[in-house]
Amino acid sequence: MAIKRMDHVGVAVHDLKAAIAFFEELGMEHVGGSPVSGDWVDSVNGLQDVRLEMAMLRTPDGHSQLELMQFENPPASTAEPSAPANTIGYRSVMFAVDDIHDTVARLEPHGGELIGEITQFESIFLLCYLRGPSGVIVALAEELDGKN
Known part of the structure; x- marks a missing residue:
């Protein structure tokens, strides 16, 4: 079985409004968003009592999307917020x-x-x-x- 497509890339941010403004200035279109919570999001994230605000942005060609997430609970964290480009993982x-x-x-x-x-x-x-x-x-x- 082959994949159908890459649906979107998800990025957790500290300030959702600032991130939306940044990517809109880049040329992406803000196409929606909502608060997210409930058993399903707890389960899929492996966390308890997840509450977040999310926004979806689309590239001008309509083929790629970016999901921005600001976690209210549990608070988002990172070991190194300004990690260099060669850090293992999504960069x-x-x-x-x-x-x-x-x-x-x-x-x-x-x-x-x-x-x-x-x-x-x-x-x-x-x-x-x-x-x-x-x-x-x-x-x-x-x-x-x-x-x-």
Whole structure:
């Protein structure tokens, strides 16, 4: 049996409103959200008395979604909120963008910080890692199409 599709990527954040604003500025569409609680969410998370607010955002092409979650109970935690990009586990989600410099500039007022530099990979891409709300790492890629 093969998988049908990748449905979405889920990311826990400390400040849901800030995270929504960050990803909307990136170009994603906020398509819904709700409070979540109950036996089913306790069971699937292996936790007790889970209460969270979630928001779903969709990419402009309509194919990919991001689920942002702010846990009210139990409080979200992390051993290292600013872990480097080579930390084991989920570290980044990459987005293809039209103009990497403009995108970085637009995300800075929303808490976006370059981790390293915007770097050219051969004559194919400009690439960078940007840390956003709650330490989430976003990778950006601009196809060069022979521009540089």
